[in-house]
Amino acid sequence: MSGKTRKTIIYSALEVANICGVVNQTAINWIRNGYLTAFNTPGGQYRVYLDDLIDFMKERNMRIPDDLLNAAGRKVLSASFLIVDDDKGLNTVLAKFLQREFKDATVYQAFDGFEAGTLLANKKPSFIILDLSLPGVDGFKLCKKIRESADYGNPFIFVVTALNEDGLEAKVKELGANEFSRKPLNLTNMAAMCRKYFGTD
Template identity: 65%
Template sequence: MAKDSQIHIVYSALEVAKICGVVNQTAINWIRGEHLKAFTTPGGQFRVYLDDLIDFMRKRNMRIPQDVLDLYEQGSAKQASVLIVDDDKGLNSVIAKFLEKAHEKIVVYQAFDGFEAGVQLVDKKPKCVLLDLDLPGVDGFEVCKKIYNSEEYGKPIVCVITALEDEDLEKEVKEMGAVEFFKKPLNLVEIANRIKKRLHLED
Protein backbone atom coordinates (compact mmCIF):
# COMPACT_ATOMS: atom_id res chain seq x y z
CA MET A 1 0.00 0.00 0.00
CA ALA A 2 1.28 3.49 -0.81
CA LYS A 3 0.04 7.00 -0.56
CA ASP A 4 1.20 10.37 -1.82
CA SER A 5 0.98 13.85 -0.36
CA GLN A 6 -2.60 14.15 -1.55
CA ILE A 7 -3.68 11.10 0.49
CA HIS A 8 -4.31 8.99 -2.63
CA ILE A 9 -4.18 5.52 -1.11
CA VAL A 10 -3.65 2.58 -3.45
CA TYR A 11 -3.96 -1.17 -2.84
CA SER A 12 -2.68 -4.19 -4.72
CA ALA A 13 -5.09 -6.97 -5.69
CA LEU A 14 -3.70 -9.10 -2.85
CA GLU A 15 -4.33 -6.32 -0.32
CA VAL A 16 -7.86 -5.89 -1.68
CA ALA A 17 -8.42 -9.62 -1.26
CA LYS A 18 -7.27 -9.52 2.37
CA ILE A 19 -9.48 -6.52 3.17
CA CYS A 20 -12.52 -8.18 1.58
CA GLY A 21 -11.80 -11.58 3.11
CA VAL A 22 -11.44 -13.43 -0.20
CA VAL A 23 -8.64 -15.15 -2.09
CA ASN A 24 -6.40 -13.18 -4.41
CA GLN A 25 -7.92 -14.66 -7.58
CA THR A 26 -11.38 -13.46 -6.57
CA ALA A 27 -10.14 -9.88 -6.33
CA ILE A 28 -8.44 -10.24 -9.71
CA ASN A 29 -11.67 -11.59 -11.20
CA TRP A 30 -13.60 -8.59 -9.83
CA ILE A 31 -11.11 -6.29 -11.53
CA ARG A 32 -10.99 -8.17 -14.84
CA GLY A 33 -14.78 -8.38 -14.86
CA GLU A 34 -14.88 -4.58 -14.40
CA HIS A 35 -16.85 -4.91 -11.17
CA LEU A 36 -14.05 -3.23 -9.23
CA LYS A 37 -12.42 -0.19 -10.79
CA ALA A 38 -8.64 -0.46 -11.03
CA PHE A 39 -5.65 0.58 -13.11
CA THR A 40 -2.56 -1.28 -14.26
CA THR A 41 1.03 -0.38 -13.41
CA PRO A 42 3.75 -0.35 -16.10
CA GLY A 43 4.75 -3.75 -14.71
CA GLY A 44 1.28 -5.15 -15.36
CA GLN A 45 0.09 -5.22 -11.75
CA PHE A 46 -3.44 -4.17 -10.76
CA ARG A 47 -3.86 -1.27 -8.36
CA VAL A 48 -7.06 -0.04 -6.72
CA TYR A 49 -7.71 3.39 -5.23
CA LEU A 50 -9.14 3.40 -1.71
CA ASP A 51 -12.17 5.44 -2.85
CA ASP A 52 -13.01 2.86 -5.52
CA LEU A 53 -12.61 -0.02 -3.06
CA ILE A 54 -14.91 1.66 -0.55
CA ASP A 55 -17.54 2.32 -3.24
CA PHE A 56 -17.32 -1.31 -4.38
CA MET A 57 -17.72 -2.68 -0.85
CA ARG A 58 -20.57 -0.33 0.03
CA LYS A 59 -22.54 -1.26 -3.07
CA ARG A 60 -22.29 -4.92 -2.09
CA ASN A 61 -23.00 -4.32 1.60
CA MET A 62 -19.63 -5.80 2.54
CA ARG A 63 -18.16 -5.18 5.97
CA ILE A 64 -15.42 -2.56 5.77
CA PRO A 65 -12.61 -2.98 8.34
CA GLN A 66 -12.49 -0.03 10.74
CA ASP A 67 -8.84 0.80 9.99
CA VAL A 68 -9.64 1.03 6.27
CA LEU A 69 -12.73 3.13 6.95
CA ASP A 70 -10.67 5.44 9.18
CA LEU A 71 -8.12 5.96 6.40
CA TYR A 72 -10.92 6.73 3.96
CA GLU A 73 -12.61 9.25 6.26
CA GLN A 74 -9.32 10.97 7.05
CA GLY A 75 -8.55 11.24 3.35
CA SER A 76 -12.05 12.44 2.48
CA ALA A 77 -11.76 15.26 4.98
CA LYS A 78 -8.64 16.48 3.20
CA GLN A 79 -9.82 15.73 -0.33
CA ALA A 80 -13.12 17.61 -0.52
CA SER A 81 -11.68 19.79 -3.27
CA VAL A 82 -13.47 20.80 -6.45
CA LEU A 83 -11.93 22.27 -9.59
CA ILE A 84 -14.35 24.33 -11.69
CA VAL A 85 -13.34 24.59 -15.35
CA ASP A 86 -15.42 27.20 -17.20
CA ASP A 87 -14.29 30.15 -19.33
CA ASP A 88 -17.30 32.20 -18.15
CA LYS A 89 -15.55 33.89 -15.21
CA GLY A 90 -18.78 35.24 -13.77
CA LEU A 91 -20.52 31.88 -13.74
CA ASN A 92 -17.35 30.14 -12.57
CA SER A 93 -17.15 32.45 -9.55
CA VAL A 94 -20.86 32.13 -8.75
CA ILE A 95 -20.56 28.33 -8.68
CA ALA A 96 -17.38 28.56 -6.60
CA LYS A 97 -18.97 30.75 -3.95
CA PHE A 98 -22.08 28.58 -3.82
CA LEU A 99 -20.09 25.36 -3.35
CA GLU A 100 -17.90 26.90 -0.66
CA LYS A 101 -21.00 27.86 1.28
CA ALA A 102 -22.62 24.46 0.68
CA HIS A 103 -20.20 22.65 2.99
CA GLU A 104 -17.34 23.76 5.22
CA LYS A 105 -15.01 21.01 3.96
CA ILE A 106 -15.32 21.93 0.28
CA VAL A 107 -12.28 23.74 -1.11
CA VAL A 108 -12.74 25.24 -4.58
CA TYR A 109 -10.13 25.84 -7.28
CA GLN A 110 -10.91 27.66 -10.52
CA ALA A 111 -9.63 27.39 -14.08
CA PHE A 112 -10.84 29.46 -17.04
CA ASP A 113 -9.26 27.58 -19.95
CA GLY A 114 -7.89 24.17 -20.86
CA PHE A 115 -4.25 25.02 -20.14
CA GLU A 116 -5.00 26.38 -16.68
CA ALA A 117 -7.17 23.34 -15.97
CA GLY A 118 -4.25 21.04 -16.81
CA VAL A 119 -1.93 22.90 -14.44
CA GLN A 120 -4.47 22.82 -11.61
CA LEU A 121 -5.21 19.13 -12.15
CA VAL A 122 -1.54 18.20 -11.79
CA ASP A 123 -0.77 20.65 -8.98
CA LYS A 124 -3.91 20.40 -6.83
CA LYS A 125 -5.21 16.93 -7.72
CA PRO A 126 -8.83 17.88 -6.92
CA LYS A 127 -11.24 15.23 -5.77
CA CYS A 128 -13.92 16.46 -8.21
CA VAL A 129 -13.81 18.36 -11.52
CA LEU A 130 -16.81 20.37 -12.71
CA LEU A 131 -16.04 20.65 -16.42
CA ASP A 132 -17.72 22.86 -19.00
CA LEU A 133 -17.73 21.00 -22.31
CA ASP A 134 -17.96 24.26 -24.25
CA LEU A 135 -14.45 25.63 -23.56
CA PRO A 136 -13.20 27.74 -26.50
CA GLY A 137 -10.44 26.13 -28.55
CA VAL A 138 -10.63 22.87 -26.58
CA ASP A 139 -12.41 19.61 -27.27
CA GLY A 140 -14.35 19.15 -24.03
CA PHE A 141 -14.96 15.49 -24.82
CA GLU A 142 -11.24 14.82 -25.12
CA VAL A 143 -10.57 16.71 -21.89
CA CYS A 144 -13.18 14.60 -20.11
CA LYS A 145 -11.69 11.39 -21.47
CA LYS A 146 -8.13 12.45 -20.61
CA ILE A 147 -9.02 13.33 -17.02
CA TYR A 148 -10.71 9.97 -16.56
CA ASN A 149 -7.95 7.89 -18.15
CA SER A 150 -4.83 9.65 -16.86
CA GLU A 151 -3.27 8.53 -13.57
CA GLU A 152 -1.34 11.80 -13.14
CA TYR A 153 -4.50 13.68 -12.16
CA GLY A 154 -5.37 11.32 -9.31
CA LYS A 155 -8.57 9.99 -10.89
CA PRO A 156 -10.98 12.77 -9.83
CA ILE A 157 -14.74 12.51 -10.13
CA VAL A 158 -15.79 14.25 -13.37
CA CYS A 159 -19.03 16.23 -13.53
CA VAL A 160 -19.96 17.86 -16.83
CA ILE A 161 -21.85 21.09 -17.42
CA THR A 162 -22.98 22.22 -20.87
CA ALA A 163 -25.33 24.40 -22.84
CA LEU A 164 -25.10 22.12 -25.88
CA GLU A 165 -28.38 20.70 -27.14
CA ASP A 166 -27.96 17.03 -27.91
CA GLU A 167 -30.17 14.29 -26.50
CA ASP A 168 -27.32 11.75 -26.72
CA LEU A 169 -24.79 14.01 -25.02
CA GLU A 170 -25.26 12.74 -21.48
CA LYS A 171 -24.75 9.13 -22.56
CA GLU A 172 -21.62 10.08 -24.53
CA VAL A 173 -19.87 11.91 -21.70
CA LYS A 174 -20.73 9.23 -19.15
CA GLU A 175 -19.16 6.65 -21.45
CA MET A 176 -16.04 8.85 -21.30
CA GLY A 177 -15.95 8.73 -17.52
CA ALA A 178 -18.23 11.54 -16.34
CA VAL A 179 -20.48 10.61 -13.41
CA GLU A 180 -22.77 13.65 -13.35
CA PHE A 181 -24.31 15.72 -16.15
CA PHE A 182 -25.79 19.20 -15.70
CA LYS A 183 -27.52 21.29 -18.38
CA LYS A 184 -27.39 25.09 -18.44
CA PRO A 185 -29.09 27.08 -17.03
CA LEU A 186 -27.70 25.42 -13.93
CA ASN A 187 -29.51 24.46 -10.77
CA LEU A 188 -26.82 25.26 -8.20
CA VAL A 189 -28.62 23.51 -5.36
CA GLU A 190 -28.77 20.31 -7.38
CA ILE A 191 -25.09 20.59 -8.34
CA ALA A 192 -24.03 21.17 -4.74
CA ASN A 193 -26.12 18.29 -3.43
CA ARG A 194 -24.84 15.82 -6.01
CA ILE A 195 -21.22 16.85 -5.49
CA LYS A 196 -21.58 16.53 -1.72
CA LYS A 197 -23.03 13.07 -2.20
CA ARG A 198 -20.17 12.07 -4.50
CA LEU A 199 -17.64 13.37 -1.95
CA HIS A 200 -19.51 11.61 0.88
CA LEU A 201 -20.04 14.86 2.76
CA GLU A 202 -22.83 15.04 5.29
CA ASP A 203 -24.80 18.23 5.93
Protein backbone atom coordinates (compact mmCIF):
# COMPACT_ATOMS: atom_id res chain seq x y z
CA MET A 1 0.00 0.00 0.00
CA SER A 2 1.43 3.33 -0.99
CA GLY A 3 1.78 6.34 1.28
CA LYS A 4 -0.77 8.18 -0.85
CA THR A 5 -3.50 5.57 -0.30
CA ARG A 6 -3.05 5.87 3.47
CA LYS A 7 -3.82 9.61 3.39
CA THR A 8 -7.41 9.14 4.50
CA ILE A 9 -7.13 10.68 7.97
CA ILE A 10 -7.52 14.43 7.81
CA TYR A 11 -7.24 17.09 10.52
CA SER A 12 -8.56 20.60 10.82
CA ALA A 13 -6.23 23.44 11.82
CA LEU A 14 -7.72 23.36 15.32
CA GLU A 15 -7.06 19.63 15.64
CA VAL A 16 -3.48 20.17 14.48
CA ALA A 17 -3.10 22.90 17.09
CA ASN A 18 -4.37 20.60 19.84
CA ILE A 19 -2.02 17.80 18.80
CA CYS A 20 1.00 20.14 18.71
CA GLY A 21 0.09 22.00 21.90
CA VAL A 22 -0.33 25.42 20.31
CA VAL A 23 -3.21 27.80 19.71
CA ASN A 24 -5.32 27.58 16.57
CA GLN A 25 -3.84 30.72 15.01
CA THR A 26 -0.33 29.28 15.24
CA ALA A 27 -1.37 26.23 13.22
CA ILE A 28 -3.05 28.50 10.68
CA ASN A 29 0.14 30.56 10.42
CA TRP A 30 2.20 27.41 9.80
CA ILE A 31 -0.11 26.60 6.89
CA ARG A 32 -0.23 30.11 5.46
CA ASN A 33 3.56 30.44 5.63
CA GLY A 34 4.05 27.15 3.79
CA TYR A 35 5.61 25.24 6.69
CA LEU A 36 2.75 22.75 6.95
CA THR A 37 1.16 21.30 3.81
CA ALA A 38 -2.61 21.68 3.71
CA PHE A 39 -5.54 22.13 1.34
CA ASN A 40 -8.72 24.18 1.38
CA THR A 41 -12.24 22.78 1.60
CA PRO A 42 -14.95 24.34 -0.62
CA GLY A 43 -15.92 26.35 2.46
CA GLY A 44 -12.42 27.81 2.78
CA GLN A 45 -11.30 25.75 5.79
CA TYR A 46 -7.80 24.30 6.05
CA ARG A 47 -7.36 20.53 6.19
CA VAL A 48 -4.14 18.57 6.78
CA TYR A 49 -3.39 14.96 5.82
CA LEU A 50 -2.01 12.72 8.59
CA ASP A 51 1.23 11.92 6.76
CA ASP A 52 1.92 15.61 6.11
CA LEU A 53 1.36 16.40 9.78
CA ILE A 54 3.74 13.65 10.89
CA ASP A 55 6.42 14.79 8.44
CA PHE A 56 6.06 18.37 9.68
CA MET A 57 6.42 17.31 13.32
CA LYS A 58 9.34 15.01 12.59
CA GLU A 59 11.27 17.69 10.71
CA ARG A 60 10.96 19.99 13.74
CA ASN A 61 11.85 17.37 16.36
CA MET A 62 8.37 17.53 17.88
CA ARG A 63 7.16 14.54 19.89
CA ILE A 64 4.72 12.56 17.74
CA PRO A 65 1.94 10.74 19.63
CA ASP A 66 2.02 6.98 19.15
CA ASP A 67 -1.59 6.89 17.96
CA LEU A 68 -0.67 9.14 15.02
CA LEU A 69 2.22 6.88 14.06
CA ASN A 70 0.05 3.79 14.39
CA ALA A 71 -2.70 5.34 12.28
CA ALA A 72 -0.16 6.12 9.55
CA GLY A 73 1.35 2.64 9.67
CA ARG A 74 4.69 3.98 10.84
CA LYS A 75 6.99 2.46 13.41
CA VAL A 76 6.35 3.56 16.98
CA LEU A 77 9.58 4.40 18.75
CA SER A 78 9.78 3.36 22.39
CA ALA A 79 10.58 5.92 25.04
CA SER A 80 14.23 6.24 25.97
CA PHE A 81 15.82 7.74 29.07
CA LEU A 82 19.32 8.96 29.81
CA ILE A 83 20.35 9.36 33.45
CA VAL A 84 23.36 11.63 33.86
CA ASP A 85 24.58 11.48 37.46
CA ASP A 86 27.98 10.59 38.92
CA ASP A 87 26.31 9.17 42.06
CA LYS A 88 26.37 5.53 40.99
CA GLY A 89 23.97 4.45 43.73
CA LEU A 90 21.31 7.00 42.78
CA ASN A 91 21.91 6.46 39.08
CA THR A 92 21.28 2.74 39.48
CA VAL A 93 18.19 3.27 41.65
CA LEU A 94 16.72 5.61 39.03
CA ALA A 95 17.53 3.20 36.21
CA LYS A 96 15.85 0.27 37.95
CA PHE A 97 12.84 2.40 38.85
CA LEU A 98 12.36 3.62 35.27
CA GLN A 99 12.77 0.12 33.86
CA ARG A 100 10.11 -1.12 36.26
CA GLU A 101 7.69 1.72 35.55
CA PHE A 102 8.26 1.86 31.79
CA LYS A 103 8.87 -1.71 30.69
CA ASP A 104 9.10 -0.91 26.99
CA ALA A 105 11.55 1.95 27.50
CA THR A 106 15.31 1.91 27.02
CA VAL A 107 17.31 3.35 29.91
CA TYR A 108 20.87 4.59 29.38
CA GLN A 109 23.24 5.57 32.17
CA ALA A 110 26.10 8.07 32.14
CA PHE A 111 28.33 8.85 35.12
CA ASP A 112 30.29 11.76 33.70
CA GLY A 113 30.15 14.36 30.98
CA PHE A 114 32.08 12.31 28.43
CA GLU A 115 29.73 9.33 28.69
CA ALA A 116 26.76 11.69 28.53
CA GLY A 117 28.02 13.34 25.35
CA THR A 118 28.60 10.01 23.63
CA LEU A 119 25.16 8.65 24.51
CA LEU A 120 23.43 11.90 23.59
CA ALA A 121 25.00 11.87 20.14
CA ASN A 122 24.58 8.17 19.41
CA LYS A 123 21.30 7.28 21.11
CA LYS A 124 19.34 10.56 21.11
CA PRO A 125 17.31 9.75 24.26
CA SER A 126 13.89 11.36 24.47
CA PHE A 127 14.03 12.11 28.22
CA ILE A 128 17.14 13.21 30.13
CA ILE A 129 17.63 13.31 33.89
CA LEU A 130 20.59 15.64 34.32
CA ASP A 131 22.52 16.27 37.54
CA LEU A 132 24.17 19.68 37.56
CA SER A 133 27.23 18.58 39.55
CA LEU A 134 29.24 16.36 37.23
CA PRO A 135 32.98 15.61 37.14
CA GLY A 136 34.73 17.18 34.20
CA VAL A 137 31.79 19.16 32.84
CA ASP A 138 29.70 22.19 33.72
CA GLY A 139 26.13 20.91 34.14
CA PHE A 140 24.70 24.32 33.25
CA LYS A 141 26.63 24.43 29.97
CA LEU A 142 25.65 20.87 29.18
CA CYS A 143 21.98 21.69 29.70
CA LYS A 144 22.26 24.67 27.36
CA LYS A 145 24.12 22.63 24.76
CA ILE A 146 21.51 19.87 24.76
CA ARG A 147 18.72 22.33 24.25
CA GLU A 148 20.41 24.38 21.54
CA SER A 149 21.84 21.56 19.43
CA ALA A 150 19.55 20.02 16.85
CA ASP A 151 21.80 16.95 16.87
CA TYR A 152 20.25 15.76 20.15
CA GLY A 153 16.66 15.64 18.93
CA ASN A 154 15.10 18.17 21.32
CA PRO A 155 14.68 15.88 24.37
CA PHE A 156 12.81 16.60 27.60
CA ILE A 157 15.39 17.80 30.17
CA PHE A 158 14.75 17.17 33.86
CA VAL A 159 17.47 18.85 35.92
CA VAL A 160 18.18 17.54 39.42
CA THR A 161 20.65 18.83 41.98
CA ALA A 162 21.72 18.76 45.61
CA LEU A 163 22.81 22.41 45.38
CA ASN A 164 20.93 24.86 47.59
CA GLU A 165 21.63 28.08 45.72
CA ASP A 166 18.77 30.52 45.28
CA GLY A 167 17.36 31.00 41.79
CA LEU A 168 18.59 27.69 40.42
CA GLU A 169 15.25 26.64 38.97
CA ALA A 170 14.82 29.88 37.03
CA LYS A 171 18.42 29.70 35.81
CA VAL A 172 18.26 26.17 34.43
CA LYS A 173 14.88 26.77 32.79
CA GLU A 174 16.36 29.79 31.04
CA LEU A 175 19.05 27.43 29.75
CA GLY A 176 16.43 25.07 28.34
CA ALA A 177 15.46 22.66 31.11
CA ASN A 178 11.82 21.58 31.10
CA GLU A 179 11.60 20.70 34.78
CA PHE A 180 13.72 21.04 37.91
CA SER A 181 13.94 19.28 41.26
CA ARG A 182 16.22 19.29 44.25
CA LYS A 183 17.44 16.03 45.72
CA PRO A 184 16.19 13.79 47.22
CA LEU A 185 13.85 13.03 44.35
CA ASN A 186 10.22 12.05 44.71
CA LEU A 187 10.11 9.05 42.38
CA THR A 188 6.31 8.93 42.27
CA ASN A 189 6.16 12.53 41.08
CA MET A 190 8.93 11.88 38.57
CA ALA A 191 7.07 8.89 37.12
CA ALA A 192 3.89 10.96 36.79
CA MET A 193 5.86 13.66 34.98
CA CYS A 194 7.31 11.08 32.59
CA ARG A 195 3.89 9.60 31.85
CA LYS A 196 2.48 13.04 31.15
CA TYR A 197 5.31 13.79 28.74
CA PHE A 198 5.01 10.49 26.89
CA GLY A 199 1.21 10.72 26.85
CA THR A 200 0.63 7.55 28.87
CA ASP A 201 -1.03 9.03 31.95
